[in-house]
Each structure stands twice: as C-alpha cells, then as structure tokens.
Amino acid sequence: MTPGTAGISPLPAVESAFTLSWPESDIALLTFDLPGKGANVLSRSVLAELKENLAALHERKGVAGLIIKSGKPGTFIAGADLREFVVQLHAPKDQVVALCTTGQSLFGMLSKTPFVTVAAIDGICVGGGAELACWCDRRIVSCHPKTEIGFPEVKLGLYPGWGGTVRAPRIAGLANALEMITSGEPIDSKAAVLMGLASDRVRPDDLLRAAVRMIRDEQRSGAYVRDRKRWSGPLATEPTELGFLGATVSAVIQQETKGNYPAPSAALELMLETCSLDAPAALAREATGMAELFGTPVNAALIHVFFLTDRNKRDTGLDRKDVTPAVIRSVGVVGAGIMGQGIAAANLKTEIHVAIADAAEDALTLGARGVLEEASFDRKLKGPDAQRALRLGPLLTVSHSEAEIVACDLVVEAIVENAEAKKGLYARLEPQLRPQAILASNTSTIPITKLAEGLARPEQFCGLHFFNPVRRMKLVEVIRGKVTSDETIAAAVAYAKRLGKLPIVINDCPGFLVNRLLFPYMNEALQLLGEGASMKEVDRASLAFGMPLGPIALYDLVGLDTALFAGRVMWEAHPDRVLLSPILPAMVKAGRLGQKTGNGFFSYQNKKKKAQPDPEADAIALSYVKNGTKFTLEQLTHRLFLPMLLEATRVLQEKIVRDVRDVDLGLIFGLGFPPFKGGLLFWADTLGAGKIVEMLKPLEGLGERFHAPPLLVEMAKTGQKFYGLEMKSV
Ligand code: NAD
Numbered sequence: 001m002t003p004g005t006a007g008i009s010p011l012p013a014v015e016s017a018f019t020l021s022w023p024e025s026d027i028a029l030l031t032f033d034l035p036g037k038g039a040n041v042l043s044r045s046v047l048a049e050l051k052e053n054l055a056a057l058h059e060r061k062g063v064a065g066l067i068i069k070s071g072k073p074g075t076f077i078a079g080a081d082l083r084e085f086v087v088q089l090h091a092p093k094d095q096v097v098a099l100c101t102t103g104q105s106l107f108g109m110l111s112k113t114p115f116v117t118v119a120a121i122d123g124i125c126v127g128g129g130a131e132l133a134c135w136c137d138r139r140i141v142s143c144h145p146k147t148e149i150g151f152p153e154v155k156l157g158l159y160p161g162w163g164g165t166v167r168a169p170r171i172a173g174l175a176n177a178l179e180m181i182t183s184g185e186p187i188d189s190k191a192a193v194l195m196g197l198a199s200d201r202v203r204p205d206d207l208l209r210a211a212v213r214m215i216r217d218e219q220r221s222g223a224y225v226r227d228r229k230r231w232s233g234p235l236a237t238e239p240t241e242l243g244f245l246g247a248t249v250s251a252v253i254q255q256e257t258k259g260n261y262p263a264p265s266a267a268l269e270l271m272l273e274t275c276s277l278d279a280p281a282a283l284a285r286e287a288t289g290m291a292e293l294f295g296t297p298v299n300a301a302l303i304h305v306f307f308l309t310d311r312n313k314r315d316t317g318l319d320r321k322d323v324t325p326a327v328i329r330s331v332g333v334v335g336a337g338i339m340g341q342g343i344a345a346a347n348l349k350t351e352i353h354v355a356i357a358d359a360a361e362d363a364l365t366l367g368a369r370g371v372l373e374e375a376s377f378d379r380k381l382k383g384p385d386a387q388r389a390l391r392l393g394p395l396l397t398v399s400h401s402e403a404e405i406v407a408c409d410l411v412v413e414a415i416v417e418n419a420e421a422k423k424g425l426y427a428r429l430e431p432q433l434r435p436q437a438i439l440a441s442n443t444s445t446i447p448i449t450k451l452a453e454g455l456a457r458p459e460q461f462c463g464l465h466f467f468n469p470v471r472r473m474k475l476v477e478v479i480r481g482k483v484t485s486d487e488t489i490a491a492a493v494a495y496a497k498r499l500g501k502l503p504i505v506i507n508d509c510p511g512f513l514v515n516r517l518l519f520p521y522m523n524e525a526l527q528l529l530g531e532g533a534s535m536k537e538v539d540r541a542s543l544a545f546g547m548p549l550g551p552i553a554l555y556d557l558v559g560l561d562t563a564l565f566a567g568r569v570m571w572e573a574h575p576d577r578v579l580l581s582p583i584l585p586a587m588v589k590a591g592r593l594g595q596k597t598g599n600g601f602f603s604y605q606n607k608k609k610k611a612q613p614d615p616e617a618d619a620i621a622l623s624y625v626k627n628g629t630k631f632t633l634e635q636l637t638h639r640l641f642l643p644m645l646l647e648a649t650r651v652l653q654e655k656i657v658r659d660v661r662d663v664d665l666g667l668i669f670g671l672g673f674p675p676f677k678g679g680l681l682f683w684a685d686t687l688g689a690g691k692i693v694e695m696l697k698p699l700e701g702l703g704e705r706f707h708a709p710p711l712l713v714e715m716a717k718t719g720q721k722f723y724g725l726e727m728k729s730v
Contacts, residue, residue: 066113067120067212069121101284117137158290232279308665312665327494331411335415336357353408376388413441417565426451448462448479532629561593577704684722692708
C-alpha cells in the first residue's frame with residue numbers, strides 16, 4: 001500500500017479512446033485508438049466518450065471541420081463490441097429499440113454539426129464503424145489493400161441498427177446499399193468510390209491532407225449542407241425499380257440462405273419500405289424492426305459462431321503459455337495430387353516459400369501448374385491473374401530430387417492414403433531433415449501414432465489435416481500423436497493460422513474429430529436406405545436440417561471407394577457400434593464410385609453434371625431393403641443427427657478435443673454444419689440432455705449406436721449442458 005493512502009484504493013486511470021488534435025487551427029482531428037486492444041470496437045464507454053467530444057466540438061466557435069480517423073494500423077473501426085451485445089440478448093424489445101435510437105441519435109450528431117464532418121478511412125471499416133462513417137458528411141478511403149467498407153450484421157442474424165439501412169441507400173443508391181446490407185459482404189476502396197459511398201481515394205499517407213482539402217472545398221461550395229437536406233428526406237425511387245429490386249434481391253437471398261437466415265429478407269423488406277419515408281421515420285422503423293431480430297435463436301447461434309472463431313484466433317493450441325511457436329519459413333509438400341496442390345497454393349498465397357515433389361513425374365508437372373493457377377486465381381477474372389502468377393512463381397520450387405524438400409522447416413506429406421507408403425517415405429526423408437524440422441501428414445484416416453512408429457523424432461511429427469477443397473475449407477485439424485511435443489503443436493497451429501485457417505488440436509483417434517463424427521451420420525443414411533427410405537427422402541431431411549448437401553450426395557462427392565475404406569477403419573476401431581451396410585460395397589463393385597466416375601448413388605451424365613436419380617443405383621439399393629418402413633421427417637432427422645451427437649459425446653468423454661467449442665467449430669468449418677444452429681453441441685444444449693435421452697428411447701432397439709453414453713446419462717440427471725463441461729484436463 002502506498003504511504004498516505006491508507007484505506008483508499010486509487011481509481012484506475014481511465015485511458016481515453018479518442019485523442020483530439022488540431023492539424024489546422026480550425027480543423028479538429030479525433031483519432032480513435034482503443035487502449036490495450038488490437039482493433040477499435042464501439043463499446044458503450046467508447047460511444048459515451050465520442051458523444052462528449054462531439055458535444056464539446058459542437059459548442060466550440062470557429063470550427064470549420066472535423067476529421068475522424070483511426071490510430072490502429074489496418075483497422076478504422078471493426079464494429080460494435082459484441083461482448084456487450086451478448087449480455088443483452090434477452091433484453092425486452094423496448095430496450096433493444098432504445099439501444100438503436102441512442103446509437104442513431106449519437107451518430108446523427110455528425111450530420112448536425114455547424115461544420116463539415118469527414119471520416120478518413122484506412123483499413124477495415126465494418127458494422128457500427130461503417131454506420132458511423134455513413135453519418136459523416138463525407139468519407140475518404142485509402143487505397144491500402146486492407147481498406148474495405150461493409151455491413152456484416154446479417155451474418156450475425158441482424159441488420160445495421162444505427163442508421164445504416166437509412167444512410168447507406170441515400171448516399172450510395174438503393175441497389176448498392178441493398179447488395180451490401182443483404183449480402184453482408186464488404187466492398188473495397190475502389191468500389192466504395194465508384195458507388196459514391198466514398199468521395200475520394202488516396203494513398204494512406206495522404207489521407208489527412210486530403211481530408212483537410214475536402215473540408216475546405218465543402219466549406220466553399222456548401223455542397224455538404226445540400227446533401228444533409230437531401231439525405232434527410234425520402235429517396236426518389238420509381239415503383240418499377242422497387243419491384244425489380246425486390247424480385248431480384250429476394251431471389252439471390254433465397255438461393256444463398258435457403259430460407260434459414262431471416263435477417264437478409266428482413267433488411268430487404270425494411271429498406272424497400274423505408275426508402276420512401278423521411279429519414280427520421282425510416283430510422284424509427286429500423287429500430288423497431290431490429291427488435292424483432294435481436295435475441296432470436298438464429299441471432300444467438302450466429303453470435304455464438306462469431307465467438308467460436310474469435311476464440312480460435314486467440315487460442316495457441318496449448319493450455320500452457322510458455323511455448324513460443326517456431327516460425328515456419330519454408331514448406332515442402334510431398335504429393336502433388338488434389339490435396340498437395342491445394343496446400344502448396346495456400347502457402348504461395350501467404351507468400352511462404354514452398355517446394356513440391358511427387359513420385360510420378362507427370363503428376364508433378366501437372367501439379368505444379370495446378371498450384372500456380374490456384375494461387376494466382378482471381379475471383380473477378382474467374383481465372384489465373386498473370387501478374388500475380390509472375391510474382392508468386394519464384395516462391396514455388398518444383399523438386400525433382402527431394403533435395404529442396406528436406407531443406408524446409410516443415411514437410412507436409414500428402415501422398416496416397418496407405419500407411420506403408422507413407423512410412424516408407426518418412427524413413428527416406430527423416431534422416432535428411434534439419435534437426436528442428438517438423439514432419440506432418442495430411443492423412444484423413446490413419447492414426448498419427450501408428451504413422452510415427454519407426455521415426456527417430458516422433459515428437460516432431462503431427463497430423464495436419466486440411467480439408468478439400470483447401471481454398472474454401474477453413475478448418476485444419478492439428479493431430480497430436482502419443483508423443484508429439486507441445487513445441488510441434490504450437491508451431492503447426494501458428495502456421496495454419498498464418499495460412500488464414502482455423503486450426504483445432506485433436507488427440508489422435510481413428511477419424512480424428514470431423515470424420516469420426518461424420519461417419520455415424522453417413523453410415524446411418526445407408527441404414528435408412530436399407531430400411532426402405534428413399535435416397536431423396538434421406539437427403540431432403542438433411543437439407544431441411546440445414547446441411548449444405550445430403551449424405552447420399554456427399555457419398556458421391558467424397559467417392560464411394562474412399563468412403564468404403566474410411567468405413568472399414570471406423571468399423572475396426574468400434575465394431576460394437578459400427579454396423580456396415582452392404583449397399584456401399586455393392587455400388588463400388590458395380591463401378592459406381594460417385595461424381596468422379598459419372599455415377600454413384602446418383603447419375604452425373606448430363607451437361608451440368610447435376611445429380612439425377614438413376615434407376616440402376618435405385619435397383620442396387622432396393623435389393624438390400626429388408627422392410628419397407630415409412631419414415632416421417634422428424635424420424636429421419638433423429639436417425640441422422642443423433643448418432644453424430646452421441647459420437648460427439650464419446651469424443652468429449654475420451655477427451656479427444658481440448659474444449660467443447662472445438663467440436664462445433666470443427667463441424668461448422670470442416671463439414672458445413674449449419675451455422676444458424678450454432679454447432680452440434682450448441683444445438684443439443686437448446687434441446688437439453690434430458691430431452692435427447694427421451695428422443696433416444698424409441699431407437700434403443702437399433703443397437704449400441706443409439707445407446708446414450710454415460711456422460712449424456714449423467715448430464716440428463718444433473719441438467720448439465722455441453723457448454724460448461726470442464727475439459728481443460730487434457
Ligand atoms: P491424390 O491421389 O490426388 O494424390 C496423391 C499424389 O501422391 C499422387 O500424385 C501420387 O503420384 C503421389 N504419390 C503417391 N505415392 C507417393 C510417394 N511415395 N512419394 C511421392 N509421391 C507419391 O490424393 P489426395 O486426394 O491429394 O490425398 C492425399 C492425402 O490427403 C491422403 O492421405 C488423403 O487421405 C488425404 N486427404 C484427402 C482428401 C480428399 O478429399 N482428397 C481430404 C483430406 C485429406
């Protein structure tokens with residue numbers, strides 16, 4: 001205790017989020033730099049501070065303009081503070097309305113000042129940050145590649161509620177604002193200028209000067225005063241334009257959301273209605289509409305998913321904090337097939353030196369070309385960008401002798417799924433690797449501990465399981481073998497994050513996490529066919545639940561031979577509860593391997609390669625039908641998803657994951673489990689363990705696979721939820 005302050009605990013000094021300075025005697029600059037945080041977010045205390053600053057400036061005489069900029073490199077404002085949102089998820093509707101109107105009137109101060117207001121945007125400007133910028137008279141963007149403006153609220157089951165749905169269409173046009181708000185996708189700085197959302201685009205180091213220039217111009221011309229008046233009125237829109245926009249945007253929304261996400265349609269309806277109102281009336285509608293979305297199950301689930309990914313960004317993969325991950329500077333990829341190409345391209349895109357090798361010379365030549373095409377792919381061009389390919393080309397080494405492979409910090413093996421072939425390769429490579437180098441396998445089924453047998457340094461070996469296609473799938477399972485070291489795990493996790501992935505650390509077991517949970521669901525689909533359900537009925541039940549693809553169609557995508565192999569691995573591991581269907585080997589025997597052979601459970605022999613029912617496949621399946629049971633949608637849903645949930649419970653019992661959240665993250669980002677359900681365990685918690693045990697009762701006669709594991713029985717007794725289970729002992 002400090003002498004002289006006995007009994008009085010000093011108040012912690014509250015550091016300001018905003019700094020006021022004067023680049024010119026009559027031009028104020030508010031720099032937003034949230035102390036102790038990597039990004040600027042709009043919390044209640046930040047908003048209060050902003051209000052104080054704006055009120056003080058409003059009263060001050062002789063101010064010509066105000067510039068708002070960020071003190072954080074790469075971010076203007078990352079949005080509202082979601083942690084504060086979560087606490088209010090169950091708030092009554094009038095409180096939600098008040099939350100919106102308070103924000104609207106605070107930001108509204110920016111368009112009522114006796115001076116010009118300019119947002120100088122360098123970096124990410126999204127959510128509440130984009131709304132704040134929209135309330136300014138003008139926006140200037142930097143040409144930095146990180147600069148973007150977006151309204152991602154629909155991805156959280158909401159829409160902008162601090163005036164975004166009112167200001168954005170009045171500034172950038174209804175069509176542009178609808179696209180931004182209903183898709184939730186950000187636009188870059190060039191697009192912002194093109195659509196009139198930003199007035200100028202300059203180099204980051206010229207942003208302040210340009211803002212000052214703009215204030216002087218606006219003062220002279222008075223254009224901002226005319227715009228203030230214009231933007232506070234209704235938006236002149238023809239009824240035919242409204243009809244056209246309504247029909248086209250709603251069709252796009254339906255295609256994207258399949259009706260499972262209400263926020264984009266709610267935003268569309270709101271904006272079509274409020275564009276013909278004065279801004280104050282439109283703002284009031286925005287606030288009342290927001291209260292309908294706030295706190296709904298979809299909103300709660302999507303906010304939960306946001307926090308799953310947010311936690312993953314901060315998780316090092318270890319519970320201890322004293323391991324500094326080694327930096328991977330060069331990567332060798334062995335196997336230039338589908339996965340090797342994807343993994344090598346992901347490295348190139350991150351500008352990490354990568355060498356690729358393959359036992360087959362033609363596979364290597366084709367593979368290397370595939371890597372460059374993939375790494376230089378441009379979404380707008382819908383093909384490779386030659387400039388990018390030229391820039392990235394020197395970072396790729398095509399290794400004919402493996403000499404370049406063994407010199408790398410990390411070697412990822414992505415060869416054929418055969419334990420002997422993989423072990424043979426390691427026996428040749430390992431003695432040539434650098435002492436600190438990490439060796440990793442992309443195997444999808446073979447236990448890592450088994451592959452490590454015979455290695456001199458098994459502690460420097462782990463699984464690094466990327467998903468197909470690597471470009472799109474964000475999940476990477478980092479698999480810890482029996483003796484894999486913490487240092488190896490930490491380096492692998494940090495590396496996967498550098499590639500922009502979401503890594504989760506899994507303890508070794510057959511199927512790891514995602515395939516282990518996928519298998520019971522896929523296998524149950526075949527059991528249902530054997531009991532008389534049709535392929536269409538089974539897939540429809542899964543789609544209705546929200547899965548992106550039904551299990552039968554998924555068999556065709558994965559390849560029936562691959563699925564058969566994986567099924568055997570799972571059966572060997574758990575013969576008590578894995579009941580293999582004879583339908584799969586029969587299909588494989590008939591040469592029906594899925595999309596790759598043009599037919600599997602469905603036929604793909606048409607121009608667009610779309611799945612079509614195939615009588616030959618139906619006949620094979622029908623020949624194994626024991627009894628022609630009729631299933632309801634609910635029965636099909638229970639049959640498909642309860643086995644997945646029971647397996648997840650066993651995974652928790654066995655401490656295969658470090659945290660319950662990894663199960664949900666893994667399934668959403670590795671399998672496409674519906675985010676609007678928040679993940680498998682989040683969904684199960686909405687039902688409760690007691691209800692799940694009840695749902696299992698009529699299914700118990702089907703065998704061990706439907707028997708509640710002890711953990712679930714215990715949870716049903718105590719009312720314990722999955723979220724809240726203590727897992728940290730791993
Ligand atoms: P692939 O058949 O497309 O490619 C494998 C490549 O490895 C071929 O080019 C082959 O010539 C080469 N190869 C085989 N033996 C070799 C050896 N001894 N030395 C060097 N090269 C050799 O296979 P893929 O689909 O890319 O799968 C590779 C690995 O990734 C497998 O372990 C697989 O289980 C795993 N995996 C695959 C997927 C998927 O969907 N395809 C997803 C995740 C993980």
